[in-house]
Amino acid sequence: xxxxxxxxxxxxxxxxxxxxxxxxxxxxxxxxxxxxxxxxxxxxxxxxxxxxxxxxxxxxxxxxxxxxxxxxxxxxxxxxxxxxxxxxxxxxxxxxxxxxxxxxxxxxxxxxxxxxxxxxxxxxxxxxxxxxxxxxxxxxxxxxxxxxxxxxxxxxxxxxxxxxxxxxxxxxxxxxxxxxxxxxxxxxxxxxxxxxxxxxxxxxxxxxxxxxxxxxxxxxxxxxxxxxxxxxxxxxxxxxxxxxxxxxxxxxxxxxxxxxxxxxxxxxxxxxxxxxxxxxxxxxxxxxxxxxxxxxxxxxxxxxxxxxxxxxxxxxxxxxxxxxxxxxxxxxxxxxxxxxxxxxxxxxxxxxxxxxxxxxxxxxxxxxxxx
Numbered sequence: 001x002x003x004x005x006x007x008x009x010x011x012x013x014x015x016x017x018x019x020x021x022x023x024x025x026x027x028x029x030x031x032x033x034x035x036x037x038x039x040x041x042x043x044x045x046x047x048x049x050x051x052x053x054x055x056x057x058x059x060x061x062x063x064x065x066x067x068x069x070x071x072x073x074x075x076x077x078x079x080x081x082x083x084x085x086x087x088x089x090x091x092x093x094x095x096x097x098x099x100x101x102x103x104x105x106x107x108x109x110x111x112x113x114x115x116x117x118x119x120x121x122x123x124x125x126x127x128x129x130x131x132x133x134x135x136x137x138x139x140x141x142x143x144x145x146x147x148x149x150x151x152x153x154x155x156x157x158x159x160x161x162x163x164x165x166x167x168x169x170x171x172x173x174x175x176x177x178x179x180x181x182x183x184x185x186x187x188x189x190x191x192x193x194x195x196x197x198x199x200x201x202x203x204x205x206x207x208x209x210x211x212x213x214x215x216x217x218x219x220x221x222x223x224x225x226x227x228x229x230x231x232x233x234x235x236x237x238x239x240x241x242x243x244x245x246x247x248x249x250x251x252x253x254x255x256x257x258x259x260x261x262x263x264x265x266x267x268x269x270x271x272x273x274x275x276x277x278x279x280x281x282x283x284x285x286x287x288x289x290x291x292x293x294x295x296x297x298x299x300x301x302x303x304x305x306x307x308x309x310x311x312x313x314x315x316x317x318x319x320x321x322x323x324x325x326x327x328x329x330x331x332x333x334x335x336x337x338x339x340x341x342x343x344x345x346x347x348x349x350x351x352x353x354x355x356x357x358x359x360x361x362x363x364x365x366x367x368x369x370x371x
Contacts, residue, residue, distance in 0.1 A: 001069070012069040016040025018053055020061065024088045024148050031072065034063040035085035038076065047076045049083075049107040059080040064130060066128065075130040079104025081117060083282045091156035094128035099151045099161065101144070111137040113170035119143045121163055123188065136188075142166030144184065157190035191270035197224040199264045199276035201233075201250070205327020207353055210252045212325060216281075218262055220246040220248050223273070226266035230244045232275075233336055234261045238283060257284055281327075282355070284364060297356060303368040310335070310356070311332045320356045322367070327353075344369050 014020065014201065014219045018039040025034045038061035041052030051057040060077040062085075077083065081103035089097040102122040105112035121141035122249050128134055138144065144163045152265050154159045165184040168174045174182045204218035231248045233241040238260035239252040250262065252317045263278040298311040310320055317336055322331040330352065333342050355364040 010069050012065075014044050014063055014071065015089075016045040016052065018056070019043070019058070023079045023085045025201075026088050026090055027341065028090055028094075031064060031066040033088060033090065034065065035098060035100075036061045036063065037084045043201075044074060045076065046074070048343055049076060049078050049104070049316040057103075059083050060085045060098060062088075062096065062098065062126065062130060063135050075132075077108050077124055077132065078102060079107030081105070082119075083109070083122070086146050087151040089151075089153050089159075093156075095133065096126040096128070096130075097159075098122075098124045099146070099159070100124075101146065101249055106133055106182060108135060109137065110135070113137060113139045113141055114143065115141050119145065121146055121161060125334065137323040138171050139163070139172035140165060140167045140172040140184065142172075144172075147300070154187075157193040158187065160185065160187045170298075187331030188269060188311045194225050194268065194270050196226050196268045196270065196273040198273045199223045199226075199229065199266050201277035202262050202264060202279045204262075204279065205323075206279065206281055206329075207321075207323050207327045207355065208252060208281055209286065209325075210254045210256070210283065211286050214252060214254070216250050216252065216327070218248045218250065218279070220264055220276075220290070222246055223266050223276075225270070226273075227267055227268040229264050229266045229300065230272075231262070231264045233358060238281075254285065259283070297363045299354070299365060299367060303370040304344055305370065306343070306345050308344055310340045310354075311338060312356075313338065320354065322352055324353045325351050325353060 003009055003238045004079045020036055020038045022034060022036045031359055035311060037058040039056050039058050041048035045061060049058050060083045062075045064072040066072055067153055071154040083102045085098055087099040090102055101119045102109050102124050103117050103119050114120050115126055120137040121144045123136050125134045142165055144165050163184045164181050165172050166181050172184055200221050202218045202220055205216045208216055229245055231241055231243040232251055237252050237253060238256045241250050260281045260283050262276040263275050265273045265275045300309055318335050320333040323329050347369050349369050352367045354367060
């Protein structure tokens, strides 16, 4: 470490009795992380994937030091074939990300796509104490070479890698001739972080009368990490649904009566989310008032001016739901006995829909408020 005038403040040598080479270094709050390669299995180096010595293949050797260069911990990474580091990063949680090359397919390394003794790009993630959390090989059966300038960090969870490759197989999808060399660029993501979020429940009319409404609009708040949405209307006999990202239009079947469900999930290149919550829509064909024996509800005056009376001879408790003709709720009126009065002086003139019932029967209809 040098001061601003170029004077040495401190210096250390790290390694064992054979060949070590430093490849990259990054500073952390309490010291430094060094990415090197090592052929030793003595001195500062332990757990080399081989006996150590000049004829031994190198391991990736990761060293954590304090701010004065004292080793806090060290870790040999790789397998029994050649493993070398190129780039090293840390993230906001203190994890350490190593990009390198590997010809191994044992030890810490699995999933190598290459022919024996050929090279894949290797990604390894360590925790702040040097414990290997995750690793993956990228490439095909040819050599995939990179260098310390070959990785661009987009954020803690995304990296873009530049490499070279000679065959189009495995992870490689290039239009190259065998034995030729192409540049190969690819992006990796931590899909635990970038997984598409589950969408919210759709928003839109929950009451539909097809005699006055042939189509209804529904929308979704944007969900995190979404590249697109898949909507569903069930049962299919309720109508047809067309969608465009976070919006959908339902064209109702004019003869359908019952409850329809509308829901959605979203997707991206990491996969798909679960289905979001279902919006249940009550669909009827008419606004006319039905008076089954179980509810026997009368509504008057209708048209109304300053008030509406709901009269029920059978049921004297519960809630009457009132919405506008677009299905937006405007009132929840508790029954107060045989006769319930609703003050409509603050309501705008127009047509309103009400619904009331029990487990045996539903009573619905329209109220016209006129001035």
